[in-house]
Amino acid sequence: MTTWRNWGGNQTAEVDRTLSPGSLEEVVGLVTQAAADGRRLKAVGSSHSFTAIAAPVQDQVRLDRLTGVIDVDQDRGRVRVLAGTPLYELNPTLDRLGLAMPNLGDIDRQTIVGATSTGTHGTGAGLQGLAASIVGLTLVTGDGSTMRIDERENADLLPAARLGLGALGIVTDVTLQLVPAFRLHAVERPEPLAAVLERVHELADENRHFELYWFPHTDRTLTKRNNVVDALHPGRPLPRWREELDDHLLSNVLFEGINRVVTWRPSLAPRVNQVSSRALSAREFTDASYRVFCTQRTVRFTESEYAVPRASVVPVLEALRAWVDSSGENLPFPVEVRFAAADDLWLSTAYARDNAYVAVHQYHRMDGSRYFAAFEAIVAEHGGRPHWGKVHTLGADRLRELYPRFDDFVAVRDRLDPNRTFSNPYLDRVLGA
Ligand SMILES: Cc1cc2nc3c(=O)[nH]c(=O)nc-3n(C[C@H](O)[C@H](O)[C@H](O)COP(=O)(O)OP(=O)(O)OC[C@H]3O[C@@H](n4cnc5c(N)ncnc54)[C@H](O)[C@@H]3O)c2cc1C
Numbered sequence: 194m195t196t197w198r199n200w201g202g203n204q205t206a207e208v209d210r211t212l213s214p215g216s217l218e219e220v221v222g223l224v225t226q227a228a229a230d231g232r233r234l235k236a237v238g239s240s241h242s243f244t245a246i247a248a249p250v251q252d253q254v255r256l257d258r259l260t261g262v263i264d265v266d267q268d269r270g271r272v273r274v275l276a277g278t279p280l281y282e283l284n285p286t287l288d289r290l291g292l293a294m295p296n297l298g299d300i301d302r303q304t305i306v307g308a309t310s311t312g313t314h315g316t317g318a319g320l321q322g323l324a325a326s327i328v329g330l331t332l333v334t335g336d337g338s339t340m341r342i343d344e345r346e347n348a349d350l351l352p353a354a355r356l357g358l359g360a361l362g363i364v365t366d367v368t369l370q371l372v373p374a375f376r377l378h379a380v381e382r383p384e385p386l387a388a389v390l391e392r393v394h395e396l397a398d399e400n401r402h403f404e405l406y407w408f409p410h411t412d413r414t415l416t417k418r419n420n421v422v423d424a425l426h427p428g429r430p431l432p433r434w435r436e437e438l439d440d441h442l443l444s445n446v447l448f449e450g451i452n453r454v455v456t457w458r459p460s461l462a463p464r465v466n467q468v469s470s471r472a473l474s475a476r477e478f479t480d481a482s483y484r485v486f487c488t489q490r491t492v493r494f495t496e497s498e499y500a501v502p503r504a505s506v507v508p509v510l511e512a513l514r515a516w517v518d519s520s521g522e523n524l525p526f527p528v529e530v531r532f533a534a535a536d537d538l539w540l541s542t543a544y545a546r547d548n549a550y551v552a553v554h555q556y557h558r559m560d561g562s563r564y565f566a567a568f569e570a571i572v573a574e575h576g577g578r579p580h581w582g583k584v585h586t587l588g589a590d591r592l593r594e595l596y597p598r599f600d601d602f603v604a605v606r607d608r609l610d611p612n613r614t615f616s617n618p619y620l621d622r623v624l625g626a
Contacts, residue, residue, distance in 0.1 A: 197249055200241045200302075201495045202557050203584070206248040215258040217331065217339065217365045223254065224363060225337030227614055234614055236363045238307020239279065241300075242582030243496050245619040246311060246358060254363060256304065262286055263366065271328065273368045276306040284483035292371040296320040296402070297486035306364045311582035312356050312541050314550065315486060316404040316531030318397040318503070322543060324356040325536045329368035332361060335610035343368065352598070353605040356538040358581055360620050361609045377402070377419040377485040378428050382475035386412045386514075390507050397503070397532045397549075402486075406527035407510065409517045410463035413470035415527070419485055428479025439476065445491040447472065452492060452556040455525040459559070462523035469525070494526060497565040497584040498552035499577035500542035506530065506549035512571045513551070522564050526554035539598035542578040552583070581623070589625040 197206045212234075214220045227234045235249035236256060256277025264273035270292055274283060280301035287293055296315040303313060305323075314322035329343030332354060340362075342350045354361055389396070389405055396403045402419035422428060431439070451469060455462050478485075501509055510530065517524060529552040536543045542550075553568045555561025565584055569577075578595050579585035593599040603624055610616070613626070 197237065197240065197247075197253055199243065199245075199247065200239070200493070201243045202493060203243060203495050204245045204248055206245070206250070208249045208251070208253050210252040212252055212254050213258050214254065214256070217333070220254070220259075220333050220363050220365055221337050221339060224333050224335070224614065227252065228336055228612065231612075232614075233616065234363070235617055236276075236306075236359055236615070238277075238304035238310070239302050241303050241307070242311055243584050244582055245617065246582055247307070248617050248619060250617050256306070256363075256365075259365060262290075264368075265290060267291075270371045270373065271368055272371065273329075273366055274305055275366050276304065276364045278305050279303065280305060280308065280487070284487070287371060288374050288481055288483065291374050293374045293482050294323065294326060294369070295372045297323070297483060299486070299488060300490055301483070301487040305369075306367060309355065309367070310357055310359050310364075312538075312543075312580060313582070314531070314533050314543070315402065316533065316550075317402045318532040318547065319401070319534050321534050321536040322356075322538075322541060324538055324541065326369045326371065327355040327367050328370045330354060331365045331367075332363070332609070333365060334362040335612055335614045340609075350605060352537055352539045353602050356541050358540060358620060358624070360606050360615055360624060362615060375421050375482050376424070376426065376428075376479055377482050378422045378426060378477070378479045379485050380418045380475075380477050382416060383470060384414050384416050386414050386510075389414050389416060390510065393506060393530075394503070404529065404531045406529055407514075408466040408470040408527050409514075409524040410466050411470055413467070415470065422479060426479055428477070430480040430484065431476070431478040435476070440488050445489060449492045452525050452558070455523060456556060456558045459523035462525045465525055466527075469527075493557035494554045495557060495561050495565075495584055496552055496554045497561075497568055498529075498550055498580040499568070499572040499585070500533075500546075500548040500550050500580070501572055501575040501577050503532065503547045503549050505575035506551070509549075509551055509571055509575055509577075513553075513568060516567045516571065520563070520567065523559075524553075524564060525556055525559075528553055539602045540581070540596060542580060544596060544598065548578075550580075552580075588622050592623055 309324035
């Protein structure tokens with residue numbers, strides 16, 4: 194027996210067996226055997242979800258032998274990639290092919306199917322989450338059958354299977370619709386919260402990618418604007434020393450130290466946030482898109498993130514600020530605010546709705562439960578939909594109200610996994626047993 198643990202350290206599970214299939218046939222064999230024996234199987238990506246969505250009940254299936262790009266269609270800008278491929282391998286491979294994901298999140302540690310299964314997103318008011326790039330996939334369903342789902346075969350299942358929470362089966366490969374590789378010019382700078390909130394919708398619309406980090410207990414933010422530039426743009430990547438200083442020493446080593454100090458003496462958080470918000474000074478650089486999007490995160494934390502309708506972003510932040518100021522909580526991590534466009538995936542937080550995403554974090558050695566509960570109460574008043582991979586307490590009854598196609602998804606699950614081979618307590622909670 195081994196212990197499965199997620200990156201944030203807030204979820205653990207005892208695992209009977211770890212299975213590492215090396216082919217589609219081996220996945221089919223494992224699922225067929227599990228179905229015959231009545232055992233539960235859980236496909237695990239990089240375990241970067243903060244919820245127990247990837248927690249195995251009996252056996253975990255690791256797809257680290259199913260990695261790499263297996264087909265390239267340059268004419269259509271599509272690649273077929275094995276499900277266990279980590280983004281840190283996929284992104285440079287795509288770049289060498291002259292292709293890129295249209296948008297990415299903050300890190301590249303996730304596997305491609307781990308990321309898409311929970312609705313991982315980046316920022317960009319005109320851009321959708323990562324799962325929207327999937328145009329086809331291969332799925333091994335509860336009885337061990339293999340199913341191709343794309344525009345030609347089983348197309349009716351695409352809106353469920355592209356973002357399936359790991360509830361419909363084991364995905365062995367996905368076909369991604371990509372865009373030509375592009376470079377981004379990044380502009381990052383500290384700005385006062387009030388001034389940013391006053392123009393936040395303009396900023397979201399004017400920039401291909403806009404996000405802000407607000408430091409609780411202060412009126413300071415760090416804003417990030419990333420826009421596409423052509424090959425003639427004179428901008429350069431950050432020099433190695435600056436990348437090392439900002440992204441390694443300040444954002445990780447110093448930030449870890451700060452968090453340890455705040456854990457020891459929480460009341461220092463407000464003063465410390467003043468320092469943190471100043472430590473990351475203004476900077477500009479230009480680089481390949483994936484190098485701009487993804488940074489290193491070595492300071493462990495837990496996180497809750499909700500999608501709210503774009504129009505709610507300012508009221509939500511104002512309510513959160515009022516709560517922080519009156520709560521007595523000490524919060525050393527910034528609040529992250531991002532934007533994304535509506536899509537048509539049934540369980541996407543952006544289903545039929547343009548969103549702002551508000552994310553709250555707590556250092557892993559500190560208790561975030563009171564903060565997360567207060568945040569959850571605030572976003573509940575705005576039809577907030579929780580990120581499937583980040584801490585939340587909602588169950589099927591509330592989620593059914595938030596997702597118009599919820600019952601359609603459950604019907605697909607009943608069809609593809611009637612015996613719940615792929616279920617776990619988290620899925621039982623959010624989808625029903
Ligand atoms: C430091 C950090 C930064 C983050 N930044 C962002 C961000 O910028 N934006 C954002 O939206 N999220 C972000 N997240 C959340 C993260 O992207 C998601 O939780 C993502 O799902 C994790 O991917 P994973 O590979 O670790 O998958 P896991 O957490 O291991 O699994 C997630 C789900 O995918 C399923 N799954 C995995 N592989 C398969 C398969 N082959 N077939 C079927 N199901 C499968 C699992 O069963 C599970 O249901 C961040 C998380 C961390 C820890």
